Amino acid sequence: MSARTWHLGIPAAVAVCLVYLWVNFHLVPDPMPVHFGPRGEPDGWATKSFGSAVALVALGPGIVALTGAASAGLTHAVAQDAGERQQMLSREIMPPLAAWLFWIATVNAVGVTGSLLGHHGPLSSLLMVGSLVLVTVVFARQMVQVHRRVDAAYPPSEKDRRGRWGFYYDRDNPEVLVSLENGMNTTLNLARPAAWAILAGLLVVPALLIVLVSVAG
Incomplete structure (x- = not known):
């Protein structure tokens, strides 16, 4: 299916869930669970309301849909000013990316x-x-296939070969943030100590937030 079809599938899937929820709304307890702990048990409650239930069901998919639309638009815009390899990569990436977002x-x-x-x-x-x-494993396998098709049609440069799958390592390159695929992708040069510091920050901050939220709950 096309990327557009997958994107349109997100509101359709939400609509199906909301119809099912509406038909069975008498089964929702009052107060209604609105937050769940690490073990999946409810630990936050609110007055039962179909409007609140709609917001809970639609919030996650809405964020995913907006993120997907922004990613697709940015990738397309960058590819327009790039070479044939980048344009093919953009076309090939869009359907599996949209499918992955749909399933999430x-x-x-x-x-x-x-x-x-x-x-x-x-x-x-x-x-x-x-x-x-x-679904993430399936998406990763599809991305491997996409890159193989693109590489077969347009062999990558030496710089792009060093940046496969989000990892880049080049001691001779002084850059910490490296632009690949003519600007379509940016990755960290793991040969530079500053890159490891950035990576640690990106991983540690979310982990700390999760711990704090768990403790507060």
Whole structure:
């Protein structure tokens, strides 16, 4: 399917979940669970309201849809001013990227809908996380195939070969942030100590936030 079809599938999937939730709204407890802990058990509650339930179901997919639209627009805009290799890469990336975002949004919408209807707990959380991991693995394999097709049609430069799959290592390059694919991608040069400091910051900050939120909950 085309990237456009996958993108349009996100609001369609949310709509299906909302219809199902509306039909079965009598099963939602009052007060209604609005937050879940690491084990998938509810730890936050609010007065039962279909409007609030709609917001909970649509929030995650809405963020995913906006992120996908922004990524697609940026990639297309950059590729327009790049060479034939970059334009082919942009065309080939869009459908699997859109499909990946669709499945992430759908898993999120289904998971939240099920949680509101009482299907929550460690098993539900495990199924949700497992589904997200599965679709991400499939997406990664598709990206490998995309790069192979593009490389076969337009062999990459030496610089781009050093930047496969988000990793770049070149002691002779003094840059910390390296532009690849004629500006379509930017990655860290892991041969530079500053790059490792940036990477550590990107990983540590979210981890600390998760810990703080868990402790506060």
